Amino acid sequence: MKIGAIDVWPPVVLAPMAGVTNAAFRTLCREQGGGLYVSEMITTRGLVERNPKTLAMIRFPEGESPRSVQLYGVDPAVVGRAVRIIAEEGLADHVDLNFGCPVPKVTRRGGGSALPYKRGLLRRVLRAAVANAGTLPVTMKMRKGIDGDHLTYLDAGRIAAQEGLSAIALHGRTAVQHYGGTADWEAIARLKDAVPEIPVLGNGDIWTADDALRMIRRTGCDGVVVGRGCLGRPWLFRDLDDAFEGRPTRARPTLGEVAATMARHAALLVECFGSEPHGVLDFRKHVGWYLKGFEAGADLRRDLATAGSLEELRGHLARLPATRPWPGAAADGPRGKTNARDRVHLPDGWLDDQGDVEVSAEAELDVSGG
Incomplete structure (x- = not known):
């Protein structure tokens, strides 16, 4: 393409x-x-x-x-x-x-x-x-x-x-x-x-x-x-x-391999933001996605999602049973947000005239990232 x-x-x-x-x-x-x-x-x-x-x-x-x-x-x-x-x-x-x-x-x-x-x-x-x-x-x-x-x-x-x-x-x-x-x-x-x-x-x-x-x-x-x-x-x-490429192979990482990727992701975030507290804090939202389908225990999941440093995070990751196999379909399905909305928030009168090309002075966002 x-x-x-x-x-x-x-x-x-x-x-x-x-x-x-x-x-x-x-x-x-x-x-x-x-x-x-x-x-x-x-x-x-x-x-x-x-x-x-x-x-x-x-x-x-x-x-x-x-x-x-x-x-x-x-x-x-x-x-x-x-x-x-x-x-x-x-x-x-x-x-x-x-x-x-x-x-x-x-x-x-x-x-x-x-x-x-x-x-x-x-x-x-x-x-x-x-x-x-x-x-x-x-x-x-x-x-x-x-x-x-x-x-x-x-x-x-x-x-x-x-x-x-x-x-x-x-x-x-x-x-x-x-x-x-x-x-x-x-x-x-x-x-x-x-x-x-x-x-x-x-x-x-x-x-x-x-x-x-x-x-x-x-x-x-x-x-x-x-x-x-x-x-x-x-x-x-x-x-x-x-x-x-027509190859039938698919990645099926063990929990230990997933944990290693999690540690690397957190370290890259620290490097990206230039701050260990910021990087580790940003990583927290990824914990549930990485562990989807795996049996890891509520206490350990909570500890991983509240770690305050790379050292603490790595210590909690080491507690995961490394040889546990990929859980298959339980990890392959939908992840992230799945909800619908009752309505779409629109400017007043937005649907009245689809030919209107006027732009409000408040239309532009000044902060990136969504």
């Missing part, structure tokens, strides 16, 4: 996830297999204003290539300036635009998965990004729409192709579904039929490498985007490498 001039093999993209896909986690995943590994969400306003946190998040470890950054923005002018900064300063090799985020603090400003409802505004944002990207490929990730009555993905896909985007990724859920229910793979197939001229990537409910192969067979999409399926399982990218 090609995204602009970038060869992506296997045709796998790590989905940008706030608080997860930092340099530490991307390093772990890239060591396992090939593909395209996208940063956490960077706000265009934060980049344009040179926000220190944003600038720190857009740094890539030495040797990471291609460097892929996801931008969130609502104002076409701000998006254009942010993309130009990335292109002119050589900050990344690929720009992805976020039109899939369903969280209220984003959608209530008209951003993320709310924005494609405004077709004219979407076109202006995409045109500004492409015009300022130089030779960098620009892609977008989106959802089916706001809800079942306000689907936008087919129109958005056609607009993206017309405006010169290099690829589109579709999460087969609406914003109101959040991460609940089952992803609609048939919508991915319909999008591929609607825009055959550029690569379409499918996202949603890829928990194993074999799920990725099934999605491609069923939908005809060109590649897959993996999000929650790799939480606590960076070796999923080794499985994906094997699957797309």
Whole structure:
């Protein structure tokens, strides 16, 4: 699969996830297999204003290539300036635009998965990004729409192709579904039929490498985007490498091997943040994902999730029974958030006029990371 001039093999993209896909986690995943590994969400306003946190998040470890950054923005002018900064300063090799985020603090400003409802505004944002990207490929990730009555993905896909985007990724859920229910793979197939001229990537409910192969067979999409399926399982990218090369082998780490990966992940986070307390604290949310399906005991899980230093964390990890085998299906299934929402938080009157292209002064977020 090609995204602009970038060869992506296997045709796998790590989905940008706030608080997860930092340099530490991307390093772990890239060591396992090939593909395209996208940063956490960077706000265009934060980049344009040179926000220190944003600038720190857009740094890539030495040797990471291609460097892929996801931008969130609502104002076409701000998006254009942010993309130009990335292109002119050589900050990344690929720009992805976020039109899939369903969280209220984003959608209530008209951003993320709310924005494609405004077709004219979407076109202006995409045109500004492409015009300022130089030779960098620009892609977008989106959802089916706001809800079942306000689907936008087919129109958005056609607009993206017309405006010169290099690829589109579709999460087969609406914003109101959040991460609940089952992803609609048939919508991915319909999008591929609607825009055959550029690569379409499918996202949603890829928990194993074999799920990725099934999605491609069923939908005809060109590649897959993996999000929650790799939480606590960076070796999923080794499985994906094997699957797309036709190899039947799949990673089945023992609990001891999982513990070693956990220790390395925590150490990389400490290096990433330049602070042991910060890195160990950030690692805590990963403990449950790594141990999913394993019998580890409530007390030990609690100790791991409250460790305050690398030494303390390693001591607790040493208590895990190292020879315990991979638990199979119990560890392969859904992980992370699975709930739906009652409604999508939108700006007042957002659904009244889909042709409106006005941008509120409060639309842009100044803090990156989602």
